[in-house]
Amino acid sequence: MSFARLIQGPARMLRSARPSPSITPRFILSPAATAFHTTAKRLQATETQVLITPSTESLGFEVTGIKDAGNTRPIYMDMQATSPTDPRVLDAMLPYMTELYGNPHSRTHSYGWETEKGVDKAREDIAKLIGADSKEIVFTSGATESNNLSIKGVARFYKGKKNHIITTQTEHKCVLDSCRVLSDEGFDVTYLPVGKNGLISMDDLKAAVRPDTALVSVMAVNNEIGVIQPLEEIGAFCRSKKIFFHTDAAQAIGKIPIDVNKMNIDLLSISGHKIYGPKGVGALYVRRRPRVRLLPLMTGGGQERGLRSGTVAAPLVVGLGEACRIAAEEMTYDHERVKRLSERLIKGITSQVSHVYRNGDEVQSYPGCVNLSFAYVEGESLLMALKDIALSSGSACTSASLEPSYVLRALGAEDDMAHSSIRFGIGRFTTEEEIDFVISRVVAHVDKLREMSPLWEMVQEGIDISKIEWAQHA
Numbered sequence: 001m002s003f004a005r006l007i008q009g010p011a012r013m014l015r016s017a018r019p020s021p022s023i024t025p026r027f028i029l030s031p032a033a034t035a036f037h038t039t040a041k042r043l044q045a046t047e048t049q050v051l052i053t054p055s056t057e058s059l060g061f062e063v064t065g066i067k068d069a070g071n072t073r074p075i076y077m078d079m080q081a082t083s084p085t086d087p088r089v090l091d092a093m094l095p096y097m098t099e100l101y102g103n104p105h106s107r108t109h110s111y112g113w114e115t116e117k118g119v120d121k122a123r124e125d126i127a128k129l130i131g132a133d134s135k136e137i138v139f140t141s142g143a144t145e146s147n148n149l150s151i152k153g154v155a156r157f158y159k160g161k162k163n164h165i166i167t168t169q170t171e172h173k174c175v176l177d178s179c180r181v182l183s184d185e186g187f188d189v190t191y192l193p194v195g196k197n198g199l200i201s202m203d204d205l206k207a208a209v210r211p212d213t214a215l216v217s218v219m220a221v222n223n224e225i226g227v228i229q230p231l232e233e234i235g236a237f238c239r240s241k242k243i244f245f246h247t248d249a250a251q252a253i254g255k256i257p258i259d260v261n262k263m264n265i266d267l268l269s270i271s272g273h274k275i276y277g278p279k280g281v282g283a284l285y286v287r288r289r290p291r292v293r294l295l296p297l298m299t300g301g302g303q304e305r306g307l308r309s310g311t312v313a314a315p316l317v318v319g320l321g322e323a324c325r326i327a328a329e330e331m332t333y334d335h336e337r338v339k340r341l342s343e344r345l346i347k348g349i350t351s352q353v354s355h356v357y358r359n360g361d362e363v364q365s366y367p368g369c370v371n372l373s374f375a376y377v378e379g380e381s382l383l384m385a386l387k388d389i390a391l392s393s394g395s396a397c398t399s400a401s402l403e404p405s406y407v408l409r410a411l412g413a414e415d416d417m418a419h420s421s422i423r424f425g426i427g428r429f430t431t432e433e434e435i436d437f438v439i440s441r442v443v444a445h446v447d448k449l450r451e452m453s454p455l456w457e458m459v460q461e462g463i464d465i466s467k468i469e470w471a472q473h474a
């Protein structure tokens, strides 16, 4: 029952308007959080044991059960995959899932108007977070759609006049795959390499530009290693060459400050579920001056300035807007907390375990994404040993391809190091106790796995294993 985990963090925290960031998370007052708290107290149970569901009658919550003791879930440390919904976001959405059910595009009655009001407010809150105008925000189903719409939309609109696109080797799959589709349609695509730190070089970008380059697409924060690309420099350069600049900001929005005007960004992709908002909703910022022209992927009723036909998902959009409003208000506080927890995690592990390497630039990165390689340990074995923690490996083992991460490979990581990496995702509701638990588990299991490794034994004996010539069997 997802509500339990969702509220379990915030419900026992005390909210304060402390100006100086502290390691203590805040108590978030919301009907959902309050329902857990009071119910747990009444039933003399812990908040994690209470199962509740929203009640349609009262717009409150009903107790629907008590979980078995011991039925606890792993500690969540996979914030780049998705984040828990903030209870305040849920509270903002609920009325739009119940009595405010009008179609936001209905112009002839108040049902439509009141929903449209909610959608407009969301548009404003999203625009404010990135320094845009609300008219420049287009609602989509998520960052995958926003990325597809930007890249395919710009390329197809300018086809014939401009046939070249530049992106990087470490983009999210949906960007790379959109580019692959365009290659099949006859466009040229340049995939910029990254340095050992995961960052692109401006010289490489400048060298790649051609007179027929239509678009440069470089992500803001990488989802595997957390590095922040030099957005302002890229934007200034693209503007000077009159090339559109798109950035996939799914992992960046609400985590680091972004200003589309200061950074000369023309298109920017947003996802709801990475910023404590709902899944299945996102947005695309499309600059109006100088105007970016796009061919839509979806045609029909002409909603969203004709760029994305289909009824706007009002409850989800309202949730995304509230997530952005909270992010704008609390970004500095959240960042400071996440940074402290991140430093605690890195220090806690590296002070007790040797041969641990951080992937990606340590300075130009978002601290909530910590990717570590544990030499002489197989990442998948470590993941399995750490089953009481929800984590992701840097490998593609969990996908069908059984290959190490293409992002780590692009950094020049050896295959064995790419295979031994784990990504720790820290977020708004992560607590200090959770970090300490993770440290103790990681230290214990890395030690145990290394004890079983013949390679590790050789390293301990001082043998340089890179110089060993392994026997080849015919």
Ligand SMILES: Cc1ncc(COP(=O)(O)O)c(C=O)c1O
Pocket (backbone or CB within 6 Å): 080, 081, 141, 142, 143, 144, 145, 172, 174, 219, 221, 222, 223, 248, 250, 251, 270, 271, 272, 273, 281, 282
């Ligand atoms: C960098 C990046 N881009 C795009 C996406 C896709 O986002 P969505 O799930 O909203 O389609 C993700 C999420 O995995 C991501 O991390």
Ligand code: FES
Pocket (backbone or CB within 6 Å): 378, 379, 380, 395, 396, 397, 398, 402, 403, 404, 405, 418, 419
């Ligand atoms: S360990 Fe699974 S892909 Fe490398």
